[in-house]
Amino acid sequence: MRFAAGGHRVVAMDIQEDALNGVAEAIKATGGQCVPLAADVGSEASVAQAAGRVDQTFGRCDVLVNNAAIFSTIKMRPFEQLPLEEWMRVMHVNVTGTFLMTRAFAPLMKRHRWGRIINVSSAAFVMGRPNYLHYTTSKAAVVGMTRSLARELGSDGITVNALLPGATDTEIPRETVTPEQKRQQIAMRCIQREEGPQDLEGVVSFLASEDSAFVTGQSFVVDGGYCFL
Numbered sequence: 690m691r692f693a694a695g696g697h698r699v700v701a702m703d704i705q706e707d708a709l710n711g712v713a714e715a716i717k718a719t720g721g722q723c724v725p726l727a728a729d730v731g732s733e734a735s736v737a738q739a740a741g742r743v744d745q746t747f748g749r750c751d752v753l754v755n756n757a758a759i760f761s762t763i764k765m766r767p768f769e770q771l772p773l774e775e776w777m778r779v780m781h782v783n784v785t786g787t788f789l790m791t792r793a794f795a796p797l798m799k800r801h802r803w804g805r806i807i808n809v810s811s812a813a814f815v816m817g818r819p820n821y822l823h824y825t826t827s828k829a830a831v832v833g834m835t836r837s838l839a840r841e842l843g844s845d846g847i848t849v850n851a852l853l854p855g856a857t858d859t860e861i862p863r864e865t866v867t868p869e870q871k872r873q874q875i876a877m878r879c880i881q882r883e884e885g886p887q888d889l890e891g892v893v894s895f896l897a898s899e900d901s902a903f904v905t906g907q908s909f910v911v912d913g914g915y916c917f918l
């Protein structure tokens with residue numbers, strides 16, 4: 690919504706087609722441009738098809754936000770109770786998905802020698818949140834990937850940075866977070882209030898802009914001052 694409001698041509702990708710169409714309609718209703726593209730970031734073929742569509746439609750990709758992940762559907766539980774299949778799925782979508790998307794879209798950026806890649810990690814990795822072992826491990830991997838990609842892509846004029854949000858309220862209910870846990874999270878913040886998507890937009894917007902041209906390989910914790918890197 691923020692990119693579209695700034696006049697950018699947005700391609701919204703998600704595995705859930707209905708939700709995706711809702712986003713595209715909401716953007717269009719405010720006069721913005723959005724192409725909804727149903728894709729599975731964990732599928733090499735699906736990602737290649739999506740990159741092909743973006744190339745055909747726009748002939749470029751300036752900014753890639755690797756945001757898709759398995760997150761809100763995760764049931765928090767001790768690591769001993771994590772089924773291997775769930776571990777593999779979270780690692781596949783959150784880590785391999787970020788790799789596949791970056792590998793497919795970086796060539797479109799290299800062509801114009803300009804690009805911004807923003808990988809969404811999590812402050813849960815910094816604070817070592819318990820009962821989420823696959824998730825925190827996957828988000829740590831995203832930071833590692835961000836640093837190495839920054840080195841590989843710098844000479845092409847492409848920056849790669851990570852955004853680490855704190856617990857953020859979205860339209861999706863988080864049934865495994867109790868009201869007491871939520872109160873505790875807020876009490877630990879320097880800025881003691883709920884975090885919303887609007888708190889993340891400014892940093893994403895900066896990282897996507899020319900103003901951040903000399904900033905790469907970095908991790909930005911946006912959590913109201915709960916964790917310090």
Ligand SMILES: NC(=O)c1ccc[n+]([C@@H]2O[C@H](COP(=O)([O-])OP(=O)(O)OC[C@H]3O[C@@H](n4cnc5c(N)ncnc54)[C@H](O)[C@@H]3O)[C@@H](O)[C@H]2O)c1
Binds near residue numbers: 704705810855859
């Ligand atoms: N909400 C928070 O508290 C919070 C905190 C820190 C980091 N994050 C990160 O922010 C990002 C967004 O979080 P959210 O709260 O909106 O999570 P969410 O679970 O509500 O949304 C994730 C989205 O990714 C999509 N997705 C899942 N698998 C996919 C796949 N294989 N291919 C394409 N799309 C797929 C889902 O359909 C969903 O729309 C995630 O990377 C998450 O890890 C969220």
